[in-house]
Amino acid sequence: MATFIARPNLVLGLAAGWLALSGCIASGTRTRTPPDQTATDIDQWNRLAARLDGGRTVFRDTGIGGATGVGNQLYWLDTSAFNPVLNRYDHPTGAKIRYGFSIGDSDLWNYRASGALVVTADPLAAPVEYHAYDANATATELAATTLANPLLAGTRWAAYAVSDGTVYFVDDGTPGATALLKWVPGQGAPPAQVTTLESAGAQIGSFEDFGVSGDTMVFIETGRIWKLSISANRAVWLGNTTEVSGDVDLADDGVMFSTASGLMFFSYATNALTNVSDRIDANPYQINATYASAAKYVQDFSRYKGYVLYIGQYGLFGYDLAKDVIVPILLSPNSSTLRIDYQTPVALDDGTAFVVGLTSTDGAVGADGPTYEVDLTTLLP
Helix, strand or coil, rough: EEEECCCCCCCCCCCCCEEEECCCEECCCCCCHHHHHHHHHHHHHHHHHHHHHHCCEECCCCCEEEEEEEEEEEEEEEEECCCEEEEEECCCCCCCCCCCCCCCCCCCCEEECCEEEEEEEEEECCCCCEEECCCCCCCCEEEEEEEEECCCCCCCCCCCCEEEEEEEEEEEECHHHHHHEECCCCCCCCCCEEEEECCHHHHHHHEEEEECCCCCEEEEEEEEEEEECCCCCCECCCCCCCCCCEEEEEEECCEEECCCCCEEECCCCCEEEEEEHHHHHHHHCCCCCCCCCCCCEEEEEEECCCCCEECCCCCCEEEEEEEECCEEECCCCCCCEEEEEEEEECCCCCCEEEEEEECCCCCCEEEEEECCEEECCCCCC
């Protein structure tokens, strides 16, 4: 599995939250029920929320940024200082690494990682330098290379991706021949061309970003998303009619990505594109009548087995793609003294999830909050 962010500077809106008014949900989002039933429903909600909270622990007292899961490891940024610091947490062993090399300042930070490598671009060098580090050491550089600056206006470094011990680049320096390059740090050879995207059948407008998992490359150009078999040199457009924005996830069963039209999933088994957020919103699941819309899709996602973790109107939920089943994972409390807005879930392969809970006591969206760790294995079998 691999995940990349199509537009790193995109700012997604926060999930709809709670108003600190007599412990009730914001007006217009709650189904009207008789007063006695409403009180019963609120009590049921808070009891369920408290039970689910029992399955979470605090991973970090503050939020984390730039987080991504690689196997059973969490990469994340400590942004408490001006220059972010990259960290890694290995869940099975509990081992933590705070990397000693720079990944850029608050405006230009960038990195891609696998279980073996961490790669970062230095756009202040001329030409841009790409540094590959041993992911299992604090600051062991394996190799560095340079590429000509990309042609696309405003782009500071060439798009790059990491799969296991291999680094890939896209070089758009020759119009009509957008090249995929391959580099294996430590072997002494510079990046070498594998193919061009046009020769694989792709129509390239403005190349944006990509990810690689094994033999599969998924890339975005002019808002369209494509899948490329590297060995077969065959590219296929996945059929989106609204441009990609936000995270893109590559898994064995397909590609999931965010668009303005909703959360989309292209299945390899059916070669079909599905609007997952529409399916979630059409699902009849509700915790009770008062909170009928709580599980409706709002933003963010992460994959775990056949499930999609997502932020609903009032909490973190899991959706089974095959069975069309919704499961609550964490619920925002209905309280006049505490507001929690969950955001940016990340799931690891072993069923451990991390999610930031923006917290406040004044009814407004919190500026920060703890990062929680949740065991999904009992909730999402």
